[in-house]
Amino acid sequence: MTDLTTSRPAITAARTSWLRKLASANKILIIGGSVLTFIVLAALIGPFIMPYGAEDTSLMDRFKAPSLTHLAGTDSFGRDVMTRVLEGAHVSLLIGLFVVIITMVLGIIIGAIAGFFPKLDNIFMRVMDAGEAFPTLLLAIALAAVLGPGVVNVVLALGIAYAPRTARIVRASVLTLAQQQFVEAARASGASNLRIILYHLIPNALAPVIVQMTFVFADAVLAEAALSFIGVGPPPPSPTWGNIIADGRTYLYSAPWITLFPGIAIFLTVMSLNLVGDGLRDQLDPRLKGLS
């Protein structure tokens, strides 16, 4: 997949063009976007509508099967699973968002420097090669284990783990963009390297990065769930989708609903993000249509 990005022809379009293309949104984008909006709204509003608190225990109501009073049943402490899933959405979505921000900042800085300064390119890219040799999930597990459990550490671990791939994409764009005439023109008119990178190269290299970020978001939601599931994610009692499933696993046979609903939430979120990513790519970069 790296071959695709290195061989891509130059993006000559102006900075605003990708925004304009978005205006004529396609079907996949609309479906994915609507599901995602629904999930975000449910996460924001849900906890206020639900009559239970995410950490309200009730010994009388342990292991209640899904019903009208408890839409997704209750767990071993009699806590309402639906409320916990909605509450868990906050953690998962916020972690995803912050991972995207960190990955994007790291990826753009490293990628732009590597693409613009040939002398640093080799060193930077060998480090990125090595970083990519560690599977992202594994790198995140190791970092989270070493840094200790906690939301901030999970975000840092995932953000660092996804940076190499993003840096590679930025570098590939910057390499071709740096050869373009508008860069030469900017230099001729006395622009500094920093100005060329910030105002000319990065804005033009942004479109593939934005597409990549939706996939990083999707991946981060999956990875955070996996980290929470194996116990190196954000510490309990705050519910996350991963640790609700981990709790439910003990009662998998007697109360499968505890496991079922948070999994569906993860699935819908990741699927909608993937659809948005595909849709954005079709809009912003039609040449890559259907590729992944």
Add this chain to the structure above:
Amino acid sequence: MIRYIIKRILSAIPVLLVVSVIAFLIIMLVPGDGASVIAGQDASVEEVEFVREQLGLNAPWPIRLGEWVTGLAHGDLGYSYILKRPVSEAIIERLPVTLSLAFLSIVFASFFGILIGTLAAVFHRTWVDGLVMSISLIGVSVPNFWFGLIAILVFSVGLGWFPPGGYVPLSDSFFGWLHAMTLPAITLGTATMGLISRFTRSVMLEQLGQDYVRTAHAKGMYRSEVIGKHALKNAMIPILTVIGITFSLTMAGAIVIEAIFSLNGLGRLMLHAITRRDYPVLQGGLVVIAFSFVFINLLVDILYSWLDPRVRYD
């Protein structure tokens, strides 16, 4: 050809070196060090200091890094004071389980991924295409540990077709091994299958639009032959690269899947190392997985140059 292989192997060495340094630095981030873990919770400051001295943890980090890298070059991954044995020994003991899981999962993902991806390309813009794209979207979106739990619930507890966990060594019985590994391998392979089918579809679409395919049709070749003998053969080269890349996804996923299916592999060894703060084992596991990723991709590159001689002249 041999020149290319040598060049390619040499270019992997700096990557391996940086990989070892990264693995070292990650463990460096640990607040405090292994000494307090080994000395025990009730140890006095002097006792911890003694252990630290014994382990050579007092040496400045560049020296310890040097020792770590030279150790690696000799196949020495360090010593676990919690398992009371060399790390490499503990890893080698667990490796067959993880490799079986990874191998079967990649075989499953590649076979079905290439099959349905090809079908989608051949029946482009029909319901077959739509179905395949949906399956691949579901494959990459479903959290695999959850899928594994649901699979246990349905296929082990409900239908009783497969054991809910445990490992049968290949040397004991082939069918026992296959039977035990079927659910874990499919669970681990769902995402990879999604990626491979999508990729196969797009590569095949590109190939089927080429002139040589039209020529093959024009000279009266059967459609199945055109697809299988020409298009798929050419598409296999990039597909192979993607399969090599997904190896890393598979190894990381194995850590979680092993926990669900009670498989005593490398992943579980590493998870235990995390909970027991056995950092040498964690570090060793990281390096082994990263090295195997570099090695697999080296193999893919060499295979690639053998399949497509043009690559060698780049």
